[in-house]
Amino acid sequence: MTKLAPLSSVADIDQVAHPPRQELNSYAEFLTGFPLKGEKLYATLFDRHAERIQTQKAKYAVANLEKILNATFEVSGVSGFDRMSLRDLSKRTGMSMGAIYSCIRKKEDIALMVADVVRLSSDLTRRHAMQAESVWSQIEQSIRFHLYASTLLQPWYFFLFFETRSLPEQQQSESKQIELDAIESFKVQIEAGIASGEFHSVDAAMLANTIVVLLEDWYLKPWKTQLLARSPAEQEQRIDNYYQSITKLVSKLLAV
Amino acid sequence: MTKLAPLSSVADIDQVAHPPRQELNSYAEFLTGFPLKGEKLYATLFDRHAERIQTQKAKYAVANLEKILNATFEVSGVSGFDRMSLRDLSKRTGMSMGAIYSCIRKKEDIALMVADVVRLSSDLTRRHAMQAESVWSQIEQSIRFHLYASTLLQPWYFFLFFETRSLPEQQQSESKQIELDAIESFKVQIEAGIASGEFHSVDAAMLANTIVVLLEDWYLKPWKTQLLARSPAEQEQRIDNYYQSITKLVSKLLAV
DNA sequence: AAATAAATCGAGCGTTCGTTCTATTTATGT
DNA sequence: ACATAAATAGAACGAACGCTCGATTTATTT
Numbered sequence: 001m002t003k004l005a006p007l008s009s010v011a012d013i014d015q016v017a018h019p020p021r022q023e024l025n026s027y028a029e030f031l032t033g034f035p036l037k038g039e040k041l042y043a044t045l046f047d048r049h050a051e052r053i054q055t056q057k058a059k060y061a062v063a064n065l066e067k068i069l070n071a072t073f074e075v076s077g078v079s080g081f082d083r084m085s086l087r088d089l090s091k092r093t094g095m096s097m098g099a100i101y102s103c104i105r106k107k108e109d110i111a112l113m114v115a116d117v118v119r120l121s122s123d124l125t126r127r128h129a130m131q132a133e134s135v136w137s138q139i140e141q142s143i144r145f146h147l148y149a150s151t152l153l154q155p156w157y158f159f160l161f162f163e164t165r166s167l168p169e170q171q172q173s174e175s176k177q178i179e180l181d182a183i184e185s186f187k188v189q190i191e192a193g194i195a196s197g198e199f200h201s202v203d204a205a206m207l208a209n210t211i212v213v214l215l216e217d218w219y220l221k222p223w224k225t226q227l228l229a230r231s232p233a234e235q236e237q238r239i240d241n242y243y244q245s246i247t248k249l250v251s252k253l254l255a256v
Numbered sequence: 257m258t259k260l261a262p263l264s265s266v267a268d269i270d271q272v273a274h275p276p277r278q279e280l281n282s283y284a285e286f287l288t289g290f291p292l293k294g295e296k297l298y299a300t301l302f303d304r305h306a307e308r309i310q311t312q313k314a315k316y317a318v319a320n321l322e323k324i325l326n327a328t329f330e331v332s333g334v335s336g337f338d339r340m341s342l343r344d345l346s347k348r349t350g351m352s353m354g355a356i357y358s359c360i361r362k363k364e365d366i367a368l369m370v371a372d373v374v375r376l377s378s379d380l381t382r383r384h385a386m387q388a389e390s391v392w393s394q395i396e397q398s399i400r401f402h403l404y405a406s407t408l409l410q411p412w413y414f415f416l417f418f419e420t421r422s423l424p425e426q427q428q429s430e431s432k433q434i435e436l437d438a439i440e441s442f443k444v445q446i447e448a449g450i451a452s453g454e455f456h457s458v459d460a461a462m463l464a465n466t467i468v469v470l471l472e473d474w475y476l477k478p479w480k481t482q483l484l485a486r487s488p489a490e491q492e493q494r495i496d497n498y499y500q501s502i503t504k505l506v507s508k509l510l511a512v
Numbered sequence: 513a514a515a516t517a518a519a520t521c522g523a524g525c526g527t528t529c530g531t532t533c534t535a536t537t538t539a540t541g542t
Numbered sequence: 543a544c545a546t547a548a549a550t551a552g553a554a555c556g557a558a559c560g561c562t563c564g565a566t567t568t569a570t571t572t
Contacts, residue, residue, distance in 0.1 A: 086530065098552075166335075166339075224465070245459055252508075351520080353562090358518090363561090
């Protein structure tokens with residue numbers, strides 16, 4: 001897998017799995033450290049899906065992957081992945097069919113790449129939260145990181161949720177497992193806090209599930225809470241509002 | 257709109273809008289009074305979509321609509337509405353293309369009928385809750401009725417959520433509005449309880465939203481909470497468990 | 513039992529889909 | 543400047559799609 005013009009990427013998730021131990025307290029801070037963004041995100045896709053991609057030079061592949069995926073989110077966000085034809089995609093990206101088919105082997109490859117990125121992002125979320133010291137700050141950091149990642153990658157998370165059924169069976173159960181893992185993770189943390197007397201006794205499974213569906217709601221229905229925040233300051237504000245809403249709800253239920 | 261063999265139906269929602277004032281406390285009880293079930297459900301569709309349906313005799317139309325919609329849920333539940341071909345549908349229902357196209361004018365009509373039923377069901381939910389006397393029992397009855405209706409009509413609710421994008425724009429915003437109305441309704445009830453001193457002061461919008469996404473979770477991911485409950489008693493149990501989980505969570509947050 | 517109406521059948525229509533393929537253009541290396 | 547390799551263009555292909563329609567079967571009426 002030698003690259004002529006190797007861009008920095010996240011081919012191996014473990015490369016970024018152990019960043020310096022730190023608490024995240026703002027979206028801006030998150031953006032500086034998160035590897036799956038901008039050019040690097042597509043370079044990662046190029047590395048991880050090298051066997052599917054005909055295009056050899058990273059320069060072209062990265063630029064075209066970015067065009068293809070952005071166009072996919074724009075078109076399929078309105079009417080779904082199945083209704084998006086590759087001719088739509090060709091028009092929207094300004095690329096020819098040939099150019100598109102040098103970046104992907106089949107239409108389904110696009111969905112596979114999205115699923116891969118969301119899975120990578122979920123891994124990073126889990127790994128980040130594990131660094132926190134107290135049980136409560138593990139919960140806090142999980143929520144924060146998830147909100148941040150799913151804001152930055154909102155179209156990716158959204159796409160995977162709605163188009164999972166377009167994926168092969170194995171990928172389907174994998175992305176279902178991501179959700180179950182997230183619930184289980186919160187449940188374990190809550191139960192640990194209850195066991196140590198730090199939290200009031202509650203239905204841990206229900207609360208864990210509630211947190212996860214609220215996190216899902218954030219990227220599935222941004223029109224409900226995020227509206228048209230476009231300045232970075234405004235966006236920071238909206239995320240923090242939602243973060244505070246969730247954590248207040250949770251902490252009220254867990255207060256001893 | 258004269259019918260040769262008129263079955264009982266819910267062509268006009270107001271016909272069933274004012275049943276005797278009563279609290280619902282079990283799924284079994286709900287089932288006895290809810291009009292959108294069994295043969296009546298399809299008779300309602302037949303009445304309300306008469307102009308689309310070529311088939312004239314209710315006997316045939318009702319039987320075929322039932323076959324078509326059940327097959328639609330089975331097939332599109334796996335791979336989505338767009339991927340379900342009418343040849344799939346023909347095989348699954350045992351009907352010919354011609355027979356199918358005497359019940360619908362276009363494939364999209366199937367989705368329109370589903371959207372219509374869910375909207376009817378949501379209307380009934382809202383109307384039922386309005387009958388409750390206290391603010392708290394309005395909230396309780398809203399949750400109960402919604403859980404009951406979305407259990408009975410799970411495939412319909414599920415389908416509308418995932419296939420809204422296959423609908424014309426107007427229907428899309430209508431089904432988005434259903435959710436917003438539900439949130440607003442809970443919000444108003446919570447705020448009323450806070451104003452009267454009945455409830456502790458909380459973020460009413462957030463709590464209302466939380467309730468609604470938890471209700472959505474019930475029919476979107478039945479595998480998480482409903483598993484394979486097949487006996488009526490077991491099902492009653494599972495619904496009640498989830499109902500108790502939601503109301504406990506809510507009442508803890510609202511306790512003065 | 514004959515006559516009429518309704519429902520069903522399924523081959524076939526035109527279209528559009530995902531995908532392929534070759535000619536051409538553009539970039540790279542010497 | 544030339545040679546070579548890579549990337550792009552877009553016409554063309556077969557398959558599958560939604561949908562139609564005349565022929566046929568089934569049900570109802572007289």
